[in-house]
Amino acid sequence: MTTVLAVCVAVIVTVSVYLVTSRELKSIAMGVFLLGHGANLAIVAMSGSPVLPGGLLRQPPILGGGDLVDPLPQALILTAIVINFAVMGFLLTLLILTARRTSTLNVDELALEDPPSDGPVLDGEPGRRR
Template sequence: MTMVLAICVAVTFAVSIYLMLGRELKGVAMGVFLLGHAANLSIIAMSGSPVQTDAQQQTAEHAGVHLTSVDSPEMKDPPILTNQYANEQPLAQMVDPLPQALILTAIVIGFGVMAFLLTLLVVTNRKARTIEVSDLAEEAREA
C-alpha cells in the first residue's frame, strides 16, 4: 500500500510543480493547493501500511484478540479506543495516530493559506490588471 501512496505522491507533486511553473498565478494557486495534498499524503505514509501482514494477524489471534472490526478483517483499526476494547490491548492493531494529528493541523493551516492566496490573487489582479507571472516581474523591475 505504501507503494501506491508513493506513486500518488509522485504524481500529485509532479502535477503541482507543473502548474506552479505556469504562465498565470491562477495555476500557481492550484499548484499550491495540490502541493498540500501531496505533502499530507507523504506524511501519512509514515504510519506504515494500514494492511495487516499475516504475521501481525497471527500475533493478534495468539493474544486472544477477536477481530470484529467494521473494516475488512485484514485492515488495521483506526486510532480510536472503543468500549469494545476496554479490557483488551488494542494498540497492536491500530495505525499510528501521530501522523494523523500532524496532518489535521496541516489541513486547517493549508486552507487558511489558500484563502489568503486566493485573496492576494484577486487584489493583485485589481491593482496590476494582470496575473501573468512575467508581466508582474516586469512591473516589479520597473518599480
C-alpha cells in the same frame, strides 16, 4: 498500501511541479495547493499501513482493535491542513486583489509593473498627514 500512497504522492507532486512552472499566477497557486496535499499524503504513509501482512485490515480503535496504526502523523496532518487552508484563503484573496489592481495575473506582466526608475513607496505621503 504504502506503495499506493507513494505512487499517489509522486503523481501529485509531478502535476504540481508542472503547474508551478507556468507563467500564470492562478496555475502557480493551484500547484502550490496540490503540493501541500502531496506533503500531507506523504505523512499519512508514516502512520504505517492499515493492511496486515495476511491481507486483513486492522481493526479501528473504536471497535476495540488492539493493533492500531500510529495516530500521531494524522494529528500532524490535521494541523498542516488547517494551515494550508488559511494560506490558500490568503493567497486567493491576494490573487483577486492583484487582478483588480493590475488587471493581469501573468508573472511577466506583473514584473513589468515595476519600472526600475520609480522611487520606493513612501509610507503615506507627508502631505496627507495632519
